Amino acid sequence: MLRTPLGLGAAALTAAVLVLAVVAPMLWTDDANAVDTGNILAGASGEHWAGTDNLGRDILYRTLVATRLSVELAVAATAIAVLAGLVLGTAGFVLGRRSSRLVSATINIAVAFPGILLALFFAVIFGVGATGAVFAIGLAGAPVFGRLTQTLVAGVAARDFISAARIAGVGRLRILVRHVLPNIAEPLVVNATIGAGGALLSFAGLSFLGLGVQQPDYDWGRLLFDGVGSIYVNPAAALAPGAAVLLAGLAFNLLGESIAKALGVGVVGGIPALGPAPVSLAAEDAPVEPAGHDGTDLVLDVRDLEVTFPGARGPIRPVRGVSFGVRRGEAVGVVGESGSGKSLTALAVSRLVGEPGRVEASRLELLGHDLRARDSRAQRRLLGTSLTMVFQDPMTSFNPTRRMGGQLAEVARHHQGMDRRAALARAVDRLRAVRIGDPERRAHQYPHEFSGGMRQRAMIGMGLMGSPALIVADEPTTALDVTVQQQVLDLLATIRAADDVALVLISHDVTVVGEVCDRVLVMYAGRIVEDLPAADLAGSARHPYTRALVAAVPDMDTDLDQPLAVIPGRPVDPADVPPGCAYAARCPLATARCRAEDPPLESDGTGRRVACWHAGEPIAVEIADREEVEV
Known part of the structure; x- marks a missing residue:
């Protein structure tokens, strides 16, 4: 990322904002709070580069000092948005399908509303002030992060290692923490970085509307609100905090975009800136005693x-x-x-x-x-x-x-109560048992x-x-x-x-x-x-489909001068299974009975079962020279 001009510039600008948030209150708080009643609403000058406010306080110093509170509030709102989004996005994975539908519907409804409406709605609920604005901006951004998390979790949950953890009996919450979240961390961090820029703009908007930070505290939005009142007398009073909001928001957004480009991670909008139930069917076939069932082993x-x-x-x-x-x-x-x-x-x-x-x-x-x-x-x-x-x-x-040894050891720790060292030793032993060389080293890979x-x-x-x-x-x-x-x-x-x-x-x-x-x-x-x-x-398969599968596999005796054997037609669509035998449309032995009646899977008394009205009958196959042979 740092090798590109955009990435390097974004990183430098973000670092400057963060450094300023730390050092500005320590260096210039007294200058920012100094009241000069003899110099009220003064314009820009060599002594006051951005002029003064209605108490004679230096606007530039106040803008610099306000960096800390503005960034802190934006980060807090972003943290709330990410945490709430994680809860919403992972609820379906942890709680199950029915709860997932309810959560998904909630997210979809919330995402459909403009961010400004959600933020204003929550601001009314939580009240005027910095605390209420933090919760308002954070919860307004939660649906977007929830949608992103839900999509990412769904992709990882379909992977085989998640199925393996389920088979091992690992609980859903543990799977989420140990297996799912680490695999979706990168895009979440990237989008959270971009979301911080959106939160900064949103917070400035609420403070500008009088719903955010209240006097005597001040952030960039509050300073912008105060500066607009004297914009015709001193335009710099609104320009300074406005430029600070612009640069800081731009820094976070460009940094997130640069990280995403470097990692190859897609991004979605971060915190919005102000601006039929399954039907049970009974089995059609009569119960069949499984072959080889003796009730003992x-x-x-x-x-x-x-x-x-x-x-x-x-x-x-x-x-x-x-x-x-x-x-x-x-x-x-x-x-x-x-x-x-x-x-x-x-x-x-x-x-x-x-x-x-x-x-x-x-x-x-x-x-x-x-x-x-x-x-x-x-x-x-x-x-x-x-x-x-x-x-x-x-x-x-x-x-x-995760390392291979730790993944194997999790089974022993979860089901057999082994401690970490014993479980890892068992994992190394199992790697050796499946013929993996140097298992001690491989366990840490x-x-x-x-x-x-x-x-x-x-x-x-x-x-x-x-x-x-x-x-x-x-x-x-x-x-x-x-x-x-x-x-x-x-x-x-x-x-x-x-x-x-x-x-x-x-x-x-x-x-x-x-x-x-x-x-x-x-x-x-x-x-x-x-x-x-x-x-x-x-050599002794009785069903035409079985014989067709075997015939379709070439061997050393296959005549290379003849076309390879194939099964005509296409497999049946599970959503449109025809009446009668499902293989009838592709079967050379099919009759009217096959297309009307589905043959049961019946035993012939020798431990074999077959579902076919014409089991064992010879099949005439037409080959390239129009000669018919029986198989």
């Missing part, structure tokens, strides 16, 4: 899971009647195209679907504990220690403003100093701070090169084998799922359409 038991969001034309259900179970030590893969409901199913199981989404199920249990119950300390502890969520993007899995594969392994290490019984990995190898992908998958397999941990692996890569998992769930349009052993995925 079931880690995760999901029955009739539905996720509903409100939409313009009625409720949208991106997850519809999903039922499955995961046993201890078992690896279950979930595959399907984008938008099929894979990740949303994982978020629902982890209790990470926020308002306005609604999660419903006839059964949703982790280690026998009902996850449908109201949020409690015991449930947060269960999710924080027994369930590990590995997110898709490792870059957003950690708070960029920031996320950007880790490679993508290291961040993904560190994310797994965070989950191992407790004793997880279930790992939910949502596309854990996305954006990683092939070698690092294999390292991450090998690490998950090692953890699973060593501690008998259950694994739910969500992926687009059916080949990886077939190699890593014991069982595969194929999802389409929010439903499980096939549940089969991973060994049967490549």
